[in-house]
Amino acid sequence: MTDKPVVGIPADRRMLGVHPFHCIGEKYITAVVDGADAYAILIPSLGDRQSLAQTLSLVDGLLFTGSPSMVHPKHYQGPTLDEDTCLDPHRDDTTLPLIRQAIALGMPVFGICRGFQEMNVAFGGTLLQKIHETPGKLDHREDKDADLDVQYGPAHPVSVVAGGLIARLTGLSEFQVNSIHQQGVDRLGTGLMAEAIAPDGLVEAFSVADAKHFALATQWHPEWKHQANPVSVKLFAAFGEACRTFKRERGLTMNPE
Numbered sequence: 001m002t003d004k005p006v007v008g009i010p011a012d013r014r015m016l017g018v019h020p021f022h023c024i025g026e027k028y029i030t031a032v033v034d035g036a037d038a039y040a041i042l043i044p045s046l047g048d049r050q051s052l053a054q055t056l057s058l059v060d061g062l063l064f065t066g067s068p069s070m071v072h073p074k075h076y077q078g079p080t081l082d083e084d085t086c087l088d089p090h091r092d093d094t095t096l097p098l099i100r101q102a103i104a105l106g107m108p109v110f111g112i113c114r115g116f117q118e119m120n121v122a123f124g125g126t127l128l129q130k131i132h133e134t135p136g137k138l139d140h141r142e143d144k145d146a147d148l149d150v151q152y153g154p155a156h157p158v159s160v161v162a163g164g165l166i167a168r169l170t171g172l173s174e175f176q177v178n179s180i181h182q183q184g185v186d187r188l189g190t191g192l193m194a195e196a197i198a199p200d201g202l203v204e205a206f207s208v209a210d211a212k213h214f215a216l217a218t219q220w221h222p223e224w225k226h227q228a229n230p231v232s233v234k235l236f237a238a239f240g241e242a243c244r245t246f247k248r249e250r251g252l253t254m255n256p257e
């Protein structure tokens with residue numbers, strides 16, 4: 001199929017040596033191409049220097065990736081982070097308005113890890129900044145010295161919320177997920193519905209309750225070796241199908257027969 005839906009992936013802005021680059025992890029790109037059967041394009045994180053409306057006119061869906069950077073606490077009235085915290089204000093200034101505008105358009109959206117966190121903030125939610133220092137919570141960070149297959153391997157179960165999108169797509173009530181994050185949902189944003197919960201009560205996935213099409217975010221990483229994980233296969237397939245539907249519906253609206 002040459003006329004695949006186009007999925008935009010906003011980039012991280014990172015310094016490589018003395019120069020700033022806009023970059024995306026390859027595993028997200030291949031999950032869009034192979035898992036969603038879509039055409040992936042990078043969206044530079046230039047904030048309002050490029051029209052977000054024009055950006056949205058170029059894509060049929062959006063994927064918000066993980067990143068070592070944290071959402072700036074000013075966006076959720078959170079406490080100041082440690083001085084050495086990795087931030088990416090350029091990404092924040094691009095993704096937060098993009099999320100809101102995309103959902104308002106009915107565009108399919110899939111958020112992963114940092115993307116999950118920025119979707120929560122975009123809808124007025126707040127974040128726990130150091131889950132591992134929060135009483136009653138597990139340590140959700142990865143062992144950075146372990147092999148990647150261990151870091152992105154099963155870390156804890158999640159309980160699936162009955163009647164939600166993940167329950168409908170998978171037919172499961174519980175499954176194992178990986179865990180590579182220090183921050184997480186404190187208060188869920190307005191209009192967001194919990195989809196999966198960790199043993200310590202942390203929200204690990206949510207959907208946008210009144211979204212016209214697929215609008216899901218997971219704290220875990222379904223893109224990791226997605227074709228070997230039955231849950232990931234279903235999530236990316238559903239995302240891709242929603243992008244195809246959105247593309248078709250938008251085409252009909254713009255070119256009524």
Ligand SMILES: N[C@@H](CCC(=O)NCCCC(=O)O)C(=O)O
Binds near residue numbers: 066115
């Ligand atoms: N920085 C946030 C989000 C963590 C996250 O996205 N981790 C994945 C980074 C690498 C990858 O893309 O797989 C936090 O620490 O909570």
